[in-house]
Amino acid sequence: MSEVARSISLTVNGTIIRVAPGTTIAAAVLLAGEATRASVGGEPRGPLCGMGICFECRVTIDGVPHQRSCQMLCIPGIRVTTREVTEDSGGPATP
Protein backbone atom coordinates (compact mmCIF):
# COMPACT_ATOMS: atom_id res chain seq x y z
CA MET A 1 0.00 0.00 0.00
CA SER A 2 1.41 3.41 -0.85
CA GLU A 3 2.20 6.00 1.81
CA VAL A 4 -0.59 8.26 0.59
CA ALA A 5 -3.17 5.48 0.70
CA ARG A 6 -2.15 4.69 4.26
CA SER A 7 -2.35 8.27 5.41
CA ILE A 8 -5.18 9.96 7.24
CA SER A 9 -6.10 13.46 6.27
CA LEU A 10 -7.59 16.01 8.68
CA THR A 11 -7.60 19.77 9.02
CA VAL A 12 -5.89 21.81 11.72
CA ASN A 13 -7.13 25.40 11.75
CA GLY A 14 -8.22 24.93 8.14
CA THR A 15 -4.92 23.53 6.86
CA ILE A 16 -4.97 19.98 5.54
CA ILE A 17 -2.55 17.68 7.38
CA ARG A 18 -1.72 14.10 6.40
CA VAL A 19 -0.58 11.69 9.09
CA ALA A 20 0.06 7.97 9.47
CA PRO A 21 -2.57 5.83 11.21
CA GLY A 22 -1.95 5.77 14.98
CA THR A 23 -0.94 9.43 15.09
CA THR A 24 -2.40 11.33 18.03
CA ILE A 25 -4.32 14.52 17.38
CA ALA A 26 -1.77 16.35 19.58
CA ALA A 27 1.07 15.23 17.30
CA ALA A 28 -0.93 16.37 14.26
CA VAL A 29 -1.38 19.83 15.83
CA LEU A 30 2.38 20.07 16.48
CA LEU A 31 3.03 18.86 12.94
CA ALA A 32 0.87 21.73 11.71
CA GLY A 33 3.07 24.10 13.72
CA GLU A 34 0.18 25.22 15.91
CA ALA A 35 -0.15 25.71 19.65
CA THR A 36 -2.97 23.75 21.25
CA ARG A 37 -4.66 26.16 23.66
CA ALA A 38 -4.47 29.77 24.72
CA SER A 39 -3.93 30.14 28.45
CA VAL A 40 -6.18 32.19 30.74
CA GLY A 41 -3.78 35.09 30.18
CA GLY A 42 -3.67 34.50 26.41
CA GLU A 43 -0.29 32.75 26.10
CA PRO A 44 0.07 29.99 23.50
CA ARG A 45 0.47 26.56 25.07
CA GLY A 46 1.43 23.15 23.75
CA PRO A 47 1.26 19.63 25.15
CA LEU A 48 3.27 19.06 28.33
CA CYS A 49 2.69 15.61 29.81
CA GLY A 50 1.59 13.60 26.76
CA MET A 51 -0.55 11.36 28.97
CA GLY A 52 -3.85 13.12 29.66
CA ILE A 53 -2.89 14.66 33.00
CA CYS A 54 -1.99 18.30 32.34
CA PHE A 55 -4.89 19.37 30.06
CA GLU A 56 -2.59 21.70 28.08
CA CYS A 57 -3.33 19.83 24.85
CA ARG A 58 -7.03 20.70 24.81
CA VAL A 59 -8.39 21.56 21.35
CA THR A 60 -11.75 21.77 19.65
CA ILE A 61 -12.63 18.80 17.46
CA ASP A 62 -15.56 19.01 15.05
CA GLY A 63 -16.92 21.86 17.14
CA VAL A 64 -16.63 20.02 20.48
CA PRO A 65 -14.31 21.98 22.78
CA HIS A 66 -11.95 20.78 25.55
CA GLN A 67 -10.83 17.55 23.88
CA ARG A 68 -7.55 16.15 25.22
CA SER A 69 -5.75 15.72 21.93
CA CYS A 70 -2.86 13.65 23.33
CA GLN A 71 -5.18 10.75 24.15
CA MET A 72 -7.09 10.71 20.90
CA LEU A 73 -6.02 9.25 17.59
CA CYS A 74 -6.55 11.03 14.27
CA ILE A 75 -9.70 10.05 12.39
CA PRO A 76 -10.09 10.87 8.66
CA GLY A 77 -11.87 14.12 7.99
CA ILE A 78 -11.98 15.62 11.48
CA ARG A 79 -11.68 19.37 11.87
CA VAL A 80 -9.37 20.49 14.64
CA THR A 81 -9.24 24.10 15.77
CA THR A 82 -6.91 25.45 18.43
CA ARG A 83 -6.35 28.40 20.74
CA GLU A 84 -9.92 29.63 20.48
CA VAL A 85 -11.35 28.32 23.72
CA THR A 86 -10.95 30.19 26.97
CA GLU A 87 -11.71 28.90 30.42
CA ASP A 88 -15.04 30.66 30.84
CA SER A 89 -16.69 29.35 27.70
CA GLY A 90 -18.67 26.56 29.29
CA GLY A 91 -16.14 23.76 29.62
CA PRO A 92 -16.67 20.58 31.57
CA ALA A 93 -17.55 20.91 35.25
CA THR A 94 -14.73 20.92 37.77
CA PRO A 95 -15.24 20.68 41.51
Next chain:
Amino acid sequence: MKWSIDILVVGAGPAGIAAAVTAAEAGQHVGLVDDNPVPGGQIWRSGAPLPVTARRWQARLDASSVVRLEGWRVFDCPEPNVVRAERNGFKPAHPDAGIDENRDCAELRCRALILATGARERFLPFPGWTLPNVMGAGGLDAMVRGGLPIAGKRAVIAGTGPLLLAVAAHLAARQAKVEVVCEQAPLSRLARFAAGMLTEPAKLWQGARYRITTRHTPYRTGCWPIAAHGRDRLEAVTLQQGRNRWEVPCDYLGCGFHLVPNIELPDLLGCRIEDGFVATDALLQTSVPGVYCAGEPTGIGGVELSLLEGQIAALAASGNVDRARSLARQRRRRLGFVRALQQACALDPQLRELPQEDTVVCRCEDVRHRELHEHATWRQAKLHTRCGMGPCQGRVCGAAAEFLFGWHAGSVRPPLFPASVSSLVSPREPALADESLVAANAFHENAKETP
Protein backbone atom coordinates in the same frame (compact mmCIF):
# COMPACT_ATOMS: atom_id res chain seq x y z
CA MET B 1 -24.91 1.59 31.48
CA LYS B 2 -24.46 -0.54 34.58
CA TRP B 3 -22.31 -3.60 34.46
CA SER B 4 -21.08 -6.18 37.00
CA ILE B 5 -17.85 -8.17 37.03
CA ASP B 6 -15.60 -10.00 39.50
CA ILE B 7 -12.44 -7.92 39.36
CA LEU B 8 -12.03 -4.47 37.89
CA VAL B 9 -8.51 -3.27 37.12
CA VAL B 10 -7.97 0.47 36.69
CA GLY B 11 -4.97 1.26 34.50
CA ALA B 12 -3.55 -0.75 31.59
CA GLY B 13 0.18 -0.27 32.09
CA PRO B 14 2.43 -3.22 33.00
CA ALA B 15 0.92 -3.64 36.51
CA GLY B 16 -2.67 -3.44 35.23
CA ILE B 17 -2.07 -5.78 32.29
CA ALA B 18 -0.34 -8.33 34.55
CA ALA B 19 -3.19 -8.06 37.07
CA ALA B 20 -5.96 -8.40 34.48
CA VAL B 21 -4.32 -11.30 32.63
CA THR B 22 -3.46 -13.18 35.84
CA ALA B 23 -6.96 -12.79 37.27
CA ALA B 24 -8.62 -13.80 34.00
CA GLU B 25 -6.36 -16.85 33.66
CA ALA B 26 -7.42 -17.76 37.21
CA GLY B 27 -11.01 -17.92 35.96
CA GLN B 28 -12.25 -14.52 37.06
CA HIS B 29 -14.47 -12.26 35.01
CA VAL B 30 -12.20 -9.25 34.63
CA GLY B 31 -12.62 -5.71 33.35
CA LEU B 32 -9.68 -3.44 32.47
CA VAL B 33 -10.40 0.26 32.19
CA ASP B 34 -7.84 2.77 30.91
CA ASP B 35 -8.01 6.28 29.55
CA ASN B 36 -5.58 5.70 26.69
CA PRO B 37 -6.74 4.47 23.28
CA VAL B 38 -4.51 1.36 23.46
CA PRO B 39 -3.16 -0.68 26.39
CA GLY B 40 0.49 -0.48 27.50
CA GLY B 41 0.50 2.56 29.75
CA GLN B 42 3.35 5.00 29.35
CA ILE B 43 6.35 2.69 29.42
CA TRP B 44 4.87 0.25 26.88
CA ARG B 45 3.32 2.95 24.74
CA SER B 46 2.89 1.89 21.14
CA GLY B 47 4.60 3.75 18.32
CA ALA B 48 8.07 2.34 19.03
CA PRO B 49 9.46 -1.21 19.08
CA LEU B 50 8.39 -2.87 22.34
CA PRO B 51 10.57 -5.19 24.44
CA VAL B 52 9.90 -8.95 24.34
CA THR B 53 8.34 -8.88 27.83
CA ALA B 54 5.81 -6.29 26.67
CA ARG B 55 4.90 -8.26 23.56
CA ARG B 56 4.42 -11.45 25.61
CA TRP B 57 2.08 -9.76 28.09
CA GLN B 58 0.17 -8.01 25.32
CA ALA B 59 -0.29 -11.34 23.55
CA ARG B 60 -1.59 -12.91 26.77
CA LEU B 61 -3.96 -9.98 27.17
CA ASP B 62 -5.21 -10.36 23.60
CA ALA B 63 -5.75 -14.09 24.15
CA SER B 64 -7.52 -13.59 27.48
CA SER B 65 -11.16 -13.05 28.32
CA VAL B 66 -10.38 -9.63 29.82
CA VAL B 67 -12.94 -7.03 28.83
CA ARG B 68 -11.14 -3.86 27.84
CA LEU B 69 -12.60 -0.40 28.15
CA GLU B 70 -10.05 1.65 26.26
CA GLY B 71 -10.36 5.41 26.21
CA TRP B 72 -12.51 5.41 29.38
CA ARG B 73 -11.52 7.60 32.28
CA VAL B 74 -12.52 6.87 35.87
CA PHE B 75 -13.85 10.04 37.47
CA ASP B 76 -15.57 8.77 40.60
CA CYS B 77 -15.67 5.84 42.94
CA PRO B 78 -18.62 6.40 45.30
CA GLU B 79 -18.05 3.01 46.99
CA PRO B 80 -15.11 0.58 46.95
CA ASN B 81 -16.98 -1.67 44.53
CA VAL B 82 -18.56 0.97 42.30
CA VAL B 83 -16.54 2.81 39.67
CA ARG B 84 -17.84 5.48 37.37
CA ALA B 85 -16.08 6.13 34.10
CA GLU B 86 -16.65 8.39 31.15
CA ARG B 87 -15.53 7.71 27.62
CA ASN B 88 -12.92 10.12 26.29
CA GLY B 89 -13.65 12.17 23.29
CA PHE B 90 -16.69 12.63 21.14
CA LYS B 91 -18.92 10.85 18.70
CA PRO B 92 -18.17 12.21 15.27
CA ALA B 93 -21.60 11.07 14.08
CA HIS B 94 -23.31 13.66 16.26
CA PRO B 95 -21.29 16.85 15.93
CA ASP B 96 -24.32 19.07 16.43
CA ALA B 97 -25.33 17.60 19.76
CA GLY B 98 -24.29 19.39 22.94
CA ILE B 99 -21.14 18.11 24.61
CA ASP B 100 -23.12 16.26 27.29
CA GLU B 101 -24.95 14.28 24.66
CA ASN B 102 -21.63 13.23 23.19
CA ARG B 103 -20.37 11.47 26.27
CA ASP B 104 -20.83 7.88 27.36
CA CYS B 105 -20.83 7.19 31.05
CA ALA B 106 -20.64 3.76 32.65
CA GLU B 107 -21.11 2.53 36.18
CA LEU B 108 -19.00 -0.56 36.78
CA ARG B 109 -19.67 -2.83 39.76
CA CYS B 110 -17.09 -5.31 40.94
CA ARG B 111 -16.27 -7.65 43.82
CA ALA B 112 -12.63 -6.53 44.01
CA LEU B 113 -10.84 -3.51 42.66
CA ILE B 114 -7.17 -3.41 41.60
CA LEU B 115 -5.78 0.10 41.23
CA ALA B 116 -2.84 0.27 38.83
CA THR B 117 -3.01 3.97 38.10
CA GLY B 118 0.70 4.47 37.38
CA ALA B 119 2.68 7.65 37.77
CA ARG B 120 3.17 10.98 36.09
CA GLU B 121 6.25 13.17 35.73
CA ARG B 122 7.11 15.82 38.28
CA PHE B 123 7.39 19.20 36.58
CA LEU B 124 9.22 22.13 38.13
CA PRO B 125 8.51 25.66 36.97
CA PHE B 126 11.31 27.79 35.50
CA PRO B 127 11.17 30.87 33.29
CA GLY B 128 9.86 29.88 29.85
CA TRP B 129 8.62 26.40 30.81
CA THR B 130 5.16 27.25 29.49
CA LEU B 131 6.44 27.83 25.93
CA PRO B 132 5.11 25.36 23.36
CA ASN B 133 7.64 22.55 22.66
CA VAL B 134 8.82 22.51 26.28
CA MET B 135 7.44 19.19 27.50
CA GLY B 136 8.11 16.46 30.00
CA ALA B 137 10.86 14.02 29.05
CA GLY B 138 8.26 11.27 28.95
CA GLY B 139 5.86 13.80 27.41
CA LEU B 140 8.20 14.39 24.47
CA ASP B 141 8.70 10.64 24.11
CA ALA B 142 4.92 10.14 24.08
CA MET B 143 4.53 12.79 21.36
CA VAL B 144 7.19 11.09 19.21
CA ARG B 145 5.54 7.69 19.71
CA GLY B 146 2.28 9.41 18.83
CA GLY B 147 3.63 10.45 15.43
CA LEU B 148 5.61 13.67 15.97
CA PRO B 149 8.53 13.59 13.48
CA ILE B 150 11.79 14.08 15.38
CA ALA B 151 14.47 13.15 12.80
CA GLY B 152 16.92 16.01 12.40
CA LYS B 153 15.34 18.03 15.23
CA ARG B 154 17.47 19.34 18.10
CA ALA B 155 16.36 18.17 21.52
CA VAL B 156 17.60 18.79 25.06
CA ILE B 157 16.63 16.21 27.70
CA ALA B 158 16.72 17.32 31.32
CA GLY B 159 15.45 16.63 34.82
CA THR B 160 16.22 13.56 36.86
CA GLY B 161 15.85 9.79 36.84
CA PRO B 162 16.48 6.82 34.57
CA LEU B 163 13.74 7.97 32.19
CA LEU B 164 16.04 10.70 30.79
CA LEU B 165 18.53 8.29 29.28
CA ALA B 166 15.77 6.00 27.98
CA VAL B 167 14.09 8.95 26.22
CA ALA B 168 17.39 10.27 24.85
CA ALA B 169 18.21 6.81 23.47
CA HIS B 170 14.81 6.51 21.81
CA LEU B 171 15.05 9.96 20.22
CA ALA B 172 18.64 9.32 19.07
CA ALA B 173 17.53 6.04 17.50
CA ARG B 174 14.96 8.11 15.60
CA GLN B 175 17.74 10.37 14.24
CA ALA B 176 16.98 13.28 16.52
CA LYS B 177 19.95 15.48 17.37
CA VAL B 178 20.02 15.10 21.15
CA GLU B 179 22.24 18.03 22.15
CA VAL B 180 22.70 17.19 25.82
CA VAL B 181 21.21 15.17 28.65
CA CYS B 182 21.14 17.12 31.94
CA GLU B 183 20.71 15.13 35.17
CA GLN B 184 20.20 17.26 38.28
CA ALA B 185 21.71 14.67 40.63
CA PRO B 186 25.44 14.97 41.31
CA LEU B 187 27.82 12.40 39.83
CA SER B 188 28.82 11.08 43.27
CA ARG B 189 25.24 10.10 44.07
CA LEU B 190 24.70 8.49 40.67
CA ALA B 191 27.90 6.48 41.12
CA ARG B 192 26.62 5.18 44.47
CA PHE B 193 23.31 4.28 42.84
CA ALA B 194 25.05 2.45 39.98
CA ALA B 195 27.28 0.55 42.46
CA GLY B 196 24.17 -0.54 44.32
CA MET B 197 22.74 -1.80 41.03
CA LEU B 198 25.37 -4.57 40.75
CA THR B 199 22.69 -6.91 42.10
CA GLU B 200 20.44 -5.89 39.18
CA PRO B 201 22.63 -6.70 36.14
CA ALA B 202 19.69 -6.46 33.73
CA LYS B 203 19.05 -2.84 34.73
CA LEU B 204 22.77 -1.96 34.53
CA TRP B 205 23.00 -3.54 31.08
CA GLN B 206 19.93 -1.62 29.93
CA GLY B 207 21.45 1.64 31.18
CA ALA B 208 24.70 0.83 29.40
CA ARG B 209 22.86 0.16 26.15
CA TYR B 210 21.04 3.49 26.42
CA ARG B 211 24.39 5.21 26.96
CA ILE B 212 25.90 3.48 23.92
CA THR B 213 23.00 4.67 21.75
CA THR B 214 23.52 8.22 23.03
CA ARG B 215 27.35 8.10 23.04
CA HIS B 216 27.59 11.26 20.90
CA THR B 217 25.52 13.20 23.41
CA PRO B 218 27.11 14.81 26.49
CA TYR B 219 25.61 13.53 29.77
CA ARG B 220 25.98 16.28 32.36
CA THR B 221 25.34 15.76 36.05
CA GLY B 222 24.46 18.42 38.61
CA CYS B 223 23.05 20.29 35.60
CA TRP B 224 19.60 21.68 34.83
CA PRO B 225 17.77 24.23 32.66
CA ILE B 226 17.25 27.64 34.27
CA ALA B 227 15.32 29.26 31.42
CA ALA B 228 13.66 28.45 28.10
CA HIS B 229 13.56 31.15 25.41
CA GLY B 230 11.46 31.77 22.34
CA ARG B 231 8.73 34.00 20.96
CA ASP B 232 5.78 31.74 20.23
CA ARG B 233 7.64 28.49 20.80
CA LEU B 234 10.91 27.17 22.18
CA GLU B 235 14.06 28.40 20.45
CA ALA B 236 16.80 27.89 23.06
CA VAL B 237 17.48 26.74 26.61
CA THR B 238 19.88 28.21 29.17
CA LEU B 239 21.58 25.45 31.16
CA GLN B 240 23.45 25.70 34.43
CA GLN B 241 26.09 23.39 35.82
CA GLY B 242 27.79 24.70 38.95
CA ARG B 243 28.86 28.25 38.13
CA ASN B 244 28.70 27.76 34.39
CA ARG B 245 25.75 28.96 32.36
CA TRP B 246 25.35 28.59 28.63
CA GLU B 247 22.66 28.68 25.98
CA VAL B 248 21.75 25.76 23.71
CA PRO B 249 19.55 26.42 20.66
CA CYS B 250 16.98 23.61 20.31
CA ASP B 251 13.57 22.67 18.91
CA TYR B 252 12.35 20.60 21.87
CA LEU B 253 13.08 20.44 25.58
CA GLY B 254 11.97 17.30 27.40
CA CYS B 255 12.22 18.05 31.11
CA GLY B 256 10.83 15.89 33.91
CA PHE B 257 12.01 15.50 37.50
CA HIS B 258 11.34 11.82 38.13
CA LEU B 259 7.84 10.50 38.82
CA VAL B 260 4.90 11.22 41.09
CA PRO B 261 2.43 8.39 41.74
CA ASN B 262 -1.19 8.82 40.64
CA ILE B 263 -2.82 8.28 44.03
CA GLU B 264 -5.97 10.39 43.56
CA LEU B 265 -8.26 7.38 43.08
CA PRO B 266 -6.93 5.35 46.06
CA ASP B 267 -7.01 8.55 48.12
CA LEU B 268 -10.64 9.17 47.17
CA LEU B 269 -11.51 5.62 48.25
CA GLY B 270 -9.96 6.28 51.64
CA CYS B 271 -6.94 4.01 51.18
CA ARG B 272 -4.22 4.87 53.67
CA ILE B 273 -1.43 6.94 52.10
CA GLU B 274 2.05 6.89 53.66
CA ASP B 275 4.77 9.32 52.53
CA GLY B 276 2.92 9.97 49.30
CA PHE B 277 2.43 6.31 48.36
CA VAL B 278 -0.43 3.87 48.84
CA ALA B 279 0.12 1.66 51.90
CA THR B 280 -0.60 -2.06 51.35
CA ASP B 281 -0.08 -5.39 53.08
CA ALA B 282 2.32 -7.97 51.64
CA LEU B 283 -0.37 -9.17 49.20
CA LEU B 284 -1.03 -5.57 48.09
CA GLN B 285 -4.43 -5.09 49.68
CA THR B 286 -4.87 -1.47 50.76
CA SER B 287 -6.39 -0.38 54.06
CA VAL B 288 -9.79 -0.67 52.34
CA PRO B 289 -10.89 -4.33 52.15
CA GLY B 290 -11.28 -5.57 48.59
CA VAL B 291 -9.22 -2.74 47.14
CA TYR B 292 -5.73 -3.67 45.95
CA CYS B 293 -2.98 -1.47 44.56
CA ALA B 294 -0.15 -2.45 42.20
CA GLY B 295 2.68 -0.72 40.39
CA GLU B 296 4.08 2.78 40.83
CA PRO B 297 1.43 4.04 43.33
CA THR B 298 2.94 1.68 45.94
CA GLY B 299 6.48 2.96 45.23
CA ILE B 300 8.34 3.90 42.04
CA GLY B 301 10.08 0.65 41.07
CA GLY B 302 9.85 0.21 37.32
CA VAL B 303 8.42 -2.41 34.98
CA GLU B 304 9.63 -5.67 36.57
CA LEU B 305 8.31 -4.77 40.00
CA SER B 306 5.03 -3.53 38.51
CA LEU B 307 4.53 -6.84 36.69
CA LEU B 308 5.17 -8.74 39.90
CA GLU B 309 2.80 -6.55 41.87
CA GLY B 310 0.03 -6.87 39.29
CA GLN B 311 0.26 -10.65 39.53
CA ILE B 312 0.33 -10.65 43.34
CA ALA B 313 -2.71 -8.39 43.60
CA ALA B 314 -4.63 -10.48 41.06
CA LEU B 315 -3.81 -13.79 42.76
CA ALA B 316 -4.75 -12.39 46.17
CA ALA B 317 -7.97 -10.87 44.86
CA SER B 318 -8.96 -14.14 43.19
CA GLY B 319 -8.27 -16.27 46.26
CA ASN B 320 -4.96 -17.86 45.19
CA VAL B 321 -3.22 -16.79 48.37
CA ASP B 322 -0.40 -19.37 48.34
CA ARG B 323 0.80 -18.37 44.88
CA ALA B 324 0.43 -14.71 45.83
CA ARG B 325 2.61 -15.26 48.91
CA SER B 326 5.34 -16.93 46.91
CA LEU B 327 5.49 -13.99 44.46
CA ALA B 328 5.35 -11.57 47.39
CA ARG B 329 8.67 -13.01 48.60
CA GLN B 330 10.22 -12.18 45.20
CA ARG B 331 8.75 -8.70 45.47
CA ARG B 332 10.32 -8.08 48.89
CA ARG B 333 13.76 -8.69 47.46
CA ARG B 334 13.20 -5.93 44.89
CA LEU B 335 12.02 -3.23 47.25
CA GLY B 336 15.60 -2.09 47.90
CA PHE B 337 15.64 -0.75 44.35
CA VAL B 338 12.62 1.45 45.10
CA ARG B 339 14.43 3.10 48.02
CA ALA B 340 17.72 3.41 46.11
CA LEU B 341 15.96 5.07 43.16
CA GLN B 342 14.14 7.51 45.42
CA GLN B 343 17.42 8.53 47.05
CA ALA B 344 19.22 8.86 43.72
CA CYS B 345 16.50 11.14 42.35
CA ALA B 346 16.21 13.38 45.42
CA LEU B 347 15.93 16.95 44.21
CA ASP B 348 18.73 19.47 44.72
CA PRO B 349 17.43 22.27 47.03
CA GLN B 350 18.86 24.81 44.54
CA LEU B 351 16.03 23.85 42.17
CA ARG B 352 13.70 25.82 44.48
CA GLU B 353 15.37 28.95 43.10
CA LEU B 354 14.30 28.14 39.52
CA PRO B 355 11.00 30.08 39.35
CA GLN B 356 11.27 33.86 39.19
CA GLU B 357 8.60 36.23 40.58
CA ASP B 358 6.61 36.24 37.34
CA THR B 359 7.07 32.55 36.46
CA VAL B 360 3.75 30.75 36.04
CA VAL B 361 3.45 27.90 38.55
CA CYS B 362 -0.19 26.86 37.94
CA ARG B 363 -0.50 26.52 34.19
CA CYS B 364 -4.28 25.98 34.19
CA GLU B 365 -5.04 29.28 35.91
CA ASP B 366 -1.85 31.25 35.08
CA VAL B 367 -0.97 31.75 38.75
CA ARG B 368 2.51 33.20 39.15
CA HIS B 369 5.14 32.46 41.77
CA ARG B 370 4.85 35.90 43.42
CA GLU B 371 1.14 35.29 44.07
CA LEU B 372 1.88 32.03 45.86
CA HIS B 373 4.83 32.44 48.19
CA GLU B 374 2.97 34.80 50.51
CA HIS B 375 0.58 32.00 51.48
CA ALA B 376 1.15 29.52 54.26
CA THR B 377 -0.69 26.46 52.97
CA TRP B 378 -1.84 24.84 49.74
CA ARG B 379 -5.44 25.36 50.78
CA GLN B 380 -4.92 29.05 51.48
CA ALA B 381 -3.12 29.50 48.18
CA LYS B 382 -5.92 27.70 46.34
CA LEU B 383 -8.64 29.83 47.88
CA HIS B 384 -6.84 33.10 47.19
CA THR B 385 -5.30 32.45 43.78
CA ARG B 386 -7.18 29.51 42.18
CA CYS B 387 -3.84 27.66 42.06
CA GLY B 388 -4.60 23.98 41.48
CA MET B 389 -8.27 24.61 40.72
CA GLY B 390 -8.12 24.30 36.95
CA PRO B 391 -8.87 21.19 34.92
CA CYS B 392 -5.68 19.33 35.97
CA GLN B 393 -6.80 19.70 39.60
CA GLY B 394 -3.28 20.39 40.82
CA ARG B 395 -1.72 17.30 39.25
CA VAL B 396 1.04 19.48 37.77
CA CYS B 397 1.40 22.41 40.18
CA GLY B 398 0.62 20.37 43.30
CA ALA B 399 3.80 18.30 43.05
CA ALA B 400 5.77 21.46 42.22
CA ALA B 401 4.29 23.36 45.18
CA GLU B 402 5.07 20.47 47.48
CA PHE B 403 8.74 20.79 46.57
CA LEU B 404 8.86 24.61 46.32
CA PHE B 405 6.86 25.47 49.44
CA GLY B 406 6.55 22.21 51.39
CA TRP B 407 2.77 22.28 50.98
CA HIS B 408 0.73 19.11 51.04
CA ALA B 409 -2.33 18.87 48.84
CA GLY B 410 -5.60 18.54 50.70
CA SER B 411 -8.31 15.95 50.38
CA VAL B 412 -9.35 14.60 47.02
CA ARG B 413 -12.96 15.06 45.94
CA PRO B 414 -14.98 13.76 43.02
CA PRO B 415 -14.93 14.22 40.12
CA LEU B 416 -11.28 13.17 39.85
CA PHE B 417 -11.23 14.57 36.33
CA PRO B 418 -13.51 17.08 34.65
CA ALA B 419 -16.61 15.16 33.63
CA SER B 420 -19.73 16.20 31.77
CA VAL B 421 -22.69 17.29 33.87
CA SER B 422 -24.85 14.38 32.73
CA SER B 423 -22.19 11.91 33.88
CA LEU B 424 -22.05 13.58 37.28
CA VAL B 425 -25.81 13.52 37.76
CA SER B 426 -26.37 9.86 37.01
CA PRO B 427 -25.00 7.19 34.77
CA ARG B 428 -27.57 6.47 32.12
CA GLU B 429 -28.17 4.19 29.24
CA PRO B 430 -25.93 5.38 26.42
CA ALA B 431 -27.62 6.30 23.17
CA LEU B 432 -25.55 3.74 21.30
CA ALA B 433 -24.61 0.31 22.64
CA ASP B 434 -20.92 0.16 23.43
CA GLU B 435 -19.27 -2.48 21.25
CA SER B 436 -16.78 -3.60 23.89
CA LEU B 437 -19.49 -4.16 26.47
CA VAL B 438 -21.67 -6.00 24.01
CA ALA B 439 -18.73 -8.21 23.09
CA ALA B 440 -18.03 -8.73 26.78
CA ASN B 441 -21.50 -9.87 27.56
CA ALA B 442 -21.49 -12.21 24.59
CA PHE B 443 -18.28 -13.72 25.90
CA HIS B 444 -19.50 -14.06 29.45
CA GLU B 445 -22.96 -15.39 29.10
CA ASN B 446 -23.29 -15.42 32.83
CA ALA B 447 -22.44 -11.73 33.11
CA LYS B 448 -25.16 -9.94 34.95
CA GLU B 449 -26.19 -6.76 33.27
CA THR B 450 -28.78 -4.75 35.11
CA PRO B 451 -30.79 -2.03 33.45
